[in-house]
Amino acid sequence: MIPLPEYIDLDFEHADFGILQRGKNEPIAISWDTGHRCHVAISATTPEVYYKVDLLCDGSGFCTCPSFKDVQSKKHRPCKHIIALDLQIAKKGKEEK
Numbered sequence: 001m002i003p004l005p006e007y008i009d010l011d012f013e014h015a016d017f018g019i020l021q022r023g024k025n026e027p028i029a030i031s032w033d034t035g036h037r038c039h040v041a042i043s044a045t046t047p048e049v050y051y052k053v054d055l056l057c058d059g060s061g062f063c064t065c066p067s068f069k070d071v072q073s074k075k076h077r078p079c080k081h082i083i084a085l086d087l088q089i090a091k092k093g094k095e096e097k
């Protein structure tokens, strides 16, 4: 089993929340993977493509997508999967109140 990557402190102040709505970005389905105790982001159009993604309430998280691994994590920026997860958590929080 591949170990999960380390949690990285993320800068949400400069996060691009519009990234999910723009261009050809496909909707991202996110579900909880109990086996790995993290979330998985699944591409809606290509179900065989999925990444492990997680975000803690202290603002640290990770994603196993190439964009995050190679680019965004070095700038401490969340990738679109983490942003999608963040929005999903926020929505869930509102529904529970």
Ligand SMILES: [Zn+2]
Residues within 6 Å of the ligand: 051, 053, 063, 064, 065, 067, 068, 079, 080, 081, 082
């Ligand atoms: Zn990602």
